[in-house]
Amino acid sequence: MNQIKVRFAPSPTGPLHIGGARSALFNYLFARHYGGALVLRIEDTDVERSSREYEEEIIASLRWLGIDWDEGVGKGGENGPYRQTERLPVYRQYAELLLEQGDAYYCFCSEETLEEERQAMLAQGETPRYSGRCRHLSEEERASYLAQGIKPAVRFQVPPRQIYVVDDLVRGRVSFESDGIGDFVIVRSDGLPTYNFAVVIDDALMGITHVIRAEEHLSNTPRQLMIYEALHFKRPEFAHISLILGNDRQKMSKRHGATSLMQYREMGYLPEALVNFLSLLGWSPEGEEQIMDIEQIIAAFSLERVAKSPAVFDLDKLNWMNGQYIRRLDVEVLAERVRPFLMASPYRAQVEALSPQHYLWLVAMVKDRLVSLSDVVKQVSVVFEPVSYAADALEVLQNENTPLVLQAFIASLPESLEPEAVKQQLKMIGKQHKLKPRDVFMPLRCALSGQMHGPELPSLISLWGKEESIKRVQHSLEVLAGK
C-alpha cells in the first residue's frame, strides 16, 4: 500500500505565525485523515537568521495547537537527521552528481557582477535573470579563479525551451516555461544548499508523497521539478494552498497585529478554537456546522474542498468561535484554564484568598461574558475593585424606593450566602414590598457596584459575603446623604 507521507518544514527564522500554523494544520489533517505520516523538518540553511530559540518556539507552538508529528525533529526516524544543517554531506553528494552529469556548474560571479547584470537587464526592460556567463568556463579559467581564492557557488543549468507542468491538487494544471527562469544557485559559495535544492533532496529522500505548502511556493515549483528530473527522483504530488491575508488584503505580517501563535495564547485564545477557526480558512466541510472538534475536522478533511482564493483573517469570527469554546467548557475546566491569567493580574492575592467554592462561583459568574480567557481579569474586576459610582447609577440611587430596598436588603441577608439563595431572597424583598424585580435589583446593583451593568447580582453578593455587601450598601447611603 502506498502510505501517504507529508511534511511541515518551517524555517526557524521567527516565531510560528498564523500562515505557518495553517500549513502545518492542513498537512496534519491530511496525514491523519488518510492514516499517513507527518514529518517535521527544520529548514535552517539560512544560518544568519535561524536560531534554536525560534526552532523551540515553533515546536512549542505546534504542541500547544495539538499538532503532533510522527517523524522528524524531536521524534527521530529512519530518514534523519531532520535539520538541514545536519544534512550537508547529503546535499554535497547530490550537488556533485549534478556537476558530473553536466546539469550544474560552478559560478564565480561576484555579488557586484551579478548586481550590475541585473541592473543592465532591468534598464533594457528585460526580466532580470542570470546570464549564464559561467556556464562554459574553460579549465584554465576555473583554475585561475580558484587560484585567486574565489569560492564558487553551484548553479543548476536550466534546460532551454521546456515546459514544466504541475498538476496541483488544489489549483489544477499549472505550467511554466523554462526560458523564463535563469540558472539558479543550488549550493552557495559557503557550501550551504539553497532552499530549492535542499527541499527536493529531502522530500525525495524522506519519501514525501504530498507536498502541501503555501501558494507563495508555487512559482518555485518548476525549479524543483527540474531537479527531480535531473536526479531521477520520483516527484511528489503538490498542493499549494492560498495565502492568509490581513484586513487590507495584503499577506499577513507583523503590522496586522498579532501574528505569532504564542501571542494568541497570551491573549487567551484556546488552541482548539484557533485550530477550528484556521481549518475553516480556505477549507470547508460538506455540512453547515462551524464548530467542529479536531476529530470531526480530520474525518471531514480533503484537499478537494480546499479553496483556491486567498482568505482574509477575520478576528471577529475568531473571537466568536473562542467564546463558543469557552462556553462549552465545564466550569471546573474553565476555572483551571483561566487561573494563570488571574495569577498574573493585580487580583492575584484576592483570588488566592477565595475558597474553592467561591472561586468556582467567580468563574461561573463570568463564563458567558468571556471572549477570551484573558477577559476574565476585566470581568472580575468589579468584585475586587473599590466602588466608584457612575453618573447613571447615582441617578438610580436617587429613586424614592431606593432607601427602602437597601434597608430591606441589610435586614434580610442571611449569614451564609449561595447565589441561588440570594436570588430567592431578593425576589422575596420585591414580593413583600410589592416591587417589580427590576426595582429591587437595579438600586441594589447600583449601590453595591456603582454600575448599571455587570454580572449576575446574586453571584456578586455571594462573592462579597454578608459583611462586605452591607458595608457597600451603607457606603452608598452615606454618599447619597452627602449629596
Place this chain on the structure above:
RNA sequence: GGCCCCUUGGUCAAGCGGUUAAGACACCGGCCUUUCACGCCGGUAACAGGGGUUCGAGUCCCCUAGGGGUCACCA
C-alpha cells in the same frame, strides 16, 4: 515589468449547466432577562465588467479590470 495564481454579500464560504444563489461571523430588529452579556427568532446584504458557447451560465471559453504571489548565494 515578465511569469504564475485568484475574483459569489463587509468577512469566511456552499455551489461543480437548470437553486427562491446555502450556512457562519459582523451589522440591524425582536424575544428572553434585574442590567449588560449569553441564548433564541427574524432581517439587510453577493455571482467584478464585457464578449462568446449553450435551449439555458455564478458554474465552460476568451478579453478587460482589480487583487495577490514570485522573479536572491531568504525560505
